[in-house]
Amino acid sequence: MAFDESDRARSKSTKRIYKVYKQKHKGSGGYVNGQTIVLLLLVTSSITVPVGFFFYMPDPALKQWDKEDKRLKKRGIAKKDRPIKPERDSAYPTKTEIALGLLKEFKVAHSLIKIKGVLA
Numbered sequence: 001m002a003f004d005e006s007d008r009a010r011s012k013s014t015k016r017i018y019k020v021y022k023q024k025h026k027g028s029g030g031y032v033n034g035q036t037i038v039l040l041l042l043v044t045s046s047i048t049v050p051v052g053f054f055f056y057m058p059d060p061a062l063k064q065w066d067k068e069d070k071r072l073k074k075r076g077i078a079k080k081d082r083p084i085k086p087e088r089d090s091a092y093p094t095k096t097e098i099a100l101g102l103l104k105e106f107k108v109a110h111s112l113i114k115i116k117g118v119l120a
Helices: 060-074 095-109
Strands: 002-011 021-024 031-043 048-056
Touching (some): 002 095, 031 095, 048 095
Antiparallel strands (some): 002 031, 021 031, 031 048
16 A cells, blocks of 8 residues: 655636645745645555545644744744644644545455555
């Protein structure tokens, strides 16, 4: 089994596509709205097949806190005077949590397949 993530740039102005968020565009160095897909791949000696996927989106509250924390840190505000980090919203799982969930779903649905290794 192998996990992979793929960023898909969509447009600078779209907001109607599922789980789209502002991403750094590697090609231009600017920003673009895009999606991140976490894939679960079944890898054998003769074939590689995608067997699961999930759309990742960062927690907007954590993203906003991080942006504000960096701004305050740059201004020289002491850590004790900056807002505390908010709890992660379970509606926005991390990429690792998504990968583990995909693996559990695969194992339940295909219990006869023996997994010999996981590449992440």
